[in-house]
Amino acid sequence: MRKLSKISKQASDELDLIPAESCASSVDGQACPITSAALVEESANKEEKDLSRRRFLGMFGAVAGATAVLGTGIELLSYRAYAQSLPKTNNWTGNSGMTGSGAADMASTVAPPTHQWAMVIDLSMCNGCGSCTAACQKAHYLTPDQTWMKVFTLTNSVGQTYHLPRPCMQCENPPCLHVCPVHATFRQDQGVVLVNQDRCIGCRMCMAACPYEARYFNWNSDVKYPPIPVEATPEFPVPQRLGTVGKCTFCVGNLNHGLLSECAAGCSMGAIYNGDLKTDVAVNGMGTTVKLSKFLYEKNAVTYKPEQNTHPRVWYILGAGQDLSADASAAKS
């Protein structure tokens, strides 16, 4: 796992430009690396150039070309449209917030909403190696079936294959939350949708409702967990409870402690960025730091299955011919 603080230290050493105010309300004693790194504009620009160079080396050639291809005929909600629809105050509490009687007491273990976590996945960078899945499974002691972060290999309309890493989208309008009969699924104030496995009755209504197949059940009692010194919490549900549902937690514990999520840290291609909509920064496992809104805007980032009205907190940057809209119909082959 890569420590963010190290990156930020480098950045701040170079430019000494940490605005005190953006760190003001972070967790006690914790550095506020993303924030500090973020506002280092120059560094970000440099990194972006870096990124572009890498993309030029990609298999389908020029970025411009790819964007042009994608611009035609894809009716995905672009980040541009999304940004325009937002209120000017940039109040990212989403439209469903925390609901339910149980949400309040479970939120007590997480930091106040200094951050609104998001993720950007650059599909043009993903080579489908599956390191993100492996890192996630290792950290959360998942069974091989439980691919909280799953890399799908898909074929676009012209027959090219590409890879789609799919975490939980942390929907701002999460269908899984609405259907949960006992409020075991809740959305904490940083926008992360979590499951309280001490309350979940295992009805799997949420699995039926999630359009992204992001939820995984604990079907079997024969899973072996090593002795774990801490209590299982919704943020880090290890060991998981038999007969309840689990899913990607965005590694919100990591994020709040200045670390990248396991998948982002594990991705050797730097395709996965952890982002914070509040401080407008995103960082990937290679240490590339970008200004989030600018990055999404310029790369014309899209969300997956916008027609589901879920408002994901995960954006995809399409690269070479990925055709996300074709997947809804599934199984053409």
Add this chain to the structure above:
Amino acid sequence: MKETDMNENVLLDENGHRAAQQAWAADVRRAALKPTIGRTSVAWRLSVTVLGLIVLAGIGAWIYQLKYGLGAAGYNDQAFWAVYIVDVVAFIGVSYGGAVISAVLRLTGQSWRAPLTRLAEGTALVTVIIGALFIFPHLGRPERFWEIPIFVNTSSPLFWDFMAISTYVLATVIFFYLPLIPDMAIVNKTLGRADRPVLYKIYKVLSLKWMGSERQRRMLHSVLTLISLIIIPLAVSVHSVLSWAFATTSRPGWMETVFPPYFVIAALYSGTALVIVVASAFRKGYHLERFITKRHFVRLGYIMAALGLVYAYLTIADLMSEGYTGITSGWIRETISGRYAIPFWFYVLAGEVLPIALVAVKKTRNIKGMTVASIGVVIALWIKRIVIVLPPVTQPLIGSYWGTYHFTWVSITITLAGVAAIPLGLMLLFRVLPVLSIEEMEEMGELGSVEQVSRETLEAQKHLPAFAYANGNGNGHVNGNGVGMPEKEVQL
């Protein structure tokens, strides 16, 4: 309790038919009460033992599943809903049939219903309880079930399922209980206290001081009419809400506008079929041949066939638009010609073609034919529910990898236990309660049970108050209360 002589009321006879009426009443009572008195037959004990063992095996399998997880029942992440939710839908579905058949026949004043109502309502009661119990193996954490009414989430379809099913169970219990009130008084009167002191006491309490006075009758019949009126829309709502547990998700194949009526009709269809199966079995086993005749089977067969046609229509409506546009039709392709084709076409044959053919052909329009047809429907509609549930569950929402549900001994045993619990529950129920609705049958008279009603009989019946209760209006008090049309009560 003031013990008014029931016979005074029952057998009041102005036209000299007293003897015939008395004989009929005696026959009814003998047949209805025989299973409840004395030692049970060897066959009865053997069946109860075998069925009981199957139910016990199911409970054992459930305990195993509790220990090892739902994976033991063949579930996995791409088949997260399967056989138990199908059982919930199917059992509560057949229950609806029993209740609504009985309610509709009551409301329309069909005299031929009399020998069937108790069986139909008993079936409704037993199956709704079994269906509701199947929620427990369905849940990963059944011991947390109490959370549903505590941590209420009104935006969850499952909360409304909970509300709907519990209301419906309550209504079914009431619907079963009300016609029992006079019967329990009759039973206590007929059998006495001596050899059944406990039951006597229970009946005495539950029969609410029933004496058969005219005021009591009027009240009972208004209440029965009311609950019959309530139970029909209630059952419609239950099955609609059940269907919305599926249709409110965005899964192709479930998010269908046709789902609520689709579920309601499926419930009615399979429920009518189960009433036929139960009537056929109890007719043989409890020697009710005299009361439940070919006419009953043929009429229920007609109702079943009509519902079957509506269900076929809805099935086509469900598949048509999506199948044609092909937008999200992966599940349709798999249903019609892919991995779910065998169960789907089994439904078409055994659940539509066979029963409708058996009803249509005059030669097979008899007790045997109707029984075979309805067994086919009950099985085929359970399988149809599998075909409704599994393709949308196992379809890939991303990519093209289809999931598979594997039946295991655990899920099969638990389901079979549910099936065995129907006859077991009914046999135990009718060990303590009369298998026929005595009061109703006496009231409707013998005409409800005759094989063929001739025109002359029909004419004669109009002038014979003896066939109905002579309770002041000469029309039979059900109809006298403004329900149905007395003169057309017996139809050919």
